[in-house]
């Protein structure tokens with residue numbers, strides 16, 4: 181799929197640490213969000229997500245995470261508003277998680293570690309005609325981050341969890357349709373932080389407007405355990421490696437401001 185950094189990852193070790201070349205690194209992600217230092221911006225508009233479940237196509241284990249991929253050839257599943265001036269199209273979502281419930285998310289809030297983080301990846305379809313183009317531009321992508329905390333079972337997530345054993349190995353793909361991504365958003369989507377950052381995997385381009393939801397969603401320990409049963413490795417490899425700790429280390433803020441939509 182085009183909407184993926186897997187092409188770059190394939191050339192590297194599955195548990196790539198710091199890549200050999202970072203593009204300068206003035207606005208890299210993820211970061212720690214300091215609640216005290218974030219600045220309320222009354223100009224920030226409400227977010228408008230319009231996701232059409234009929235654009236959902238497949239799940240793919242790309243050897244770093246699993247991606248739920250959406251048809252992004254038309255404006256059927258879109259994100260607008262918030263800090264964004266343009267309309268962005270949903271192309272995929274994926275998660276980052278840890279080997280246990282003590283860590284796993286990429287962003288932190290006042291250094292608080294959540295066990296997992298959902299990323300809904302969108303590209304700017306007003307300005308660019310392809311994801312590949314948008315990924316190279318500083319206003320090209322908008323990613324919504326949602327923290328997962330352990331609690332009660334998440335009904336909206338369960339259909340996805342049930343499909344995961346079919347994509348246990350790297351490079352496996354399974355048809356997955358009619359999944360409503362808005363079912364994974366927290367109840368309150370109007371309280372968020374936003375800042376200018378980058379992709380958290382190669383090519384690490386500084387293309388992303390990050391929108392991090394204040395309210396986490398609750399998932400059960402058993403649901404996260406199914407994420408951890410996935411593998412970084414393909415069926416052909418002798419030594420199987422569990423897909424865990426697929427997050428990037430935190431990056432310096434370097435003078436950036438994190439804005440909040442709420443007081």
Ligand code: SG6
Nearest residue numbers: 184185244245299301323379380381
């Ligand atoms: C994941 O994050 C995905 C991959 C890629 C990457 O690991 O496997 O598809 O996503 C948009 C994109 O290339 C980076 O996305 S992220 O910055 O939202 N974490």
Ligand code: ZN
Nearest residue numbers: 274276299380
């Ligand atoms: Zn991500």
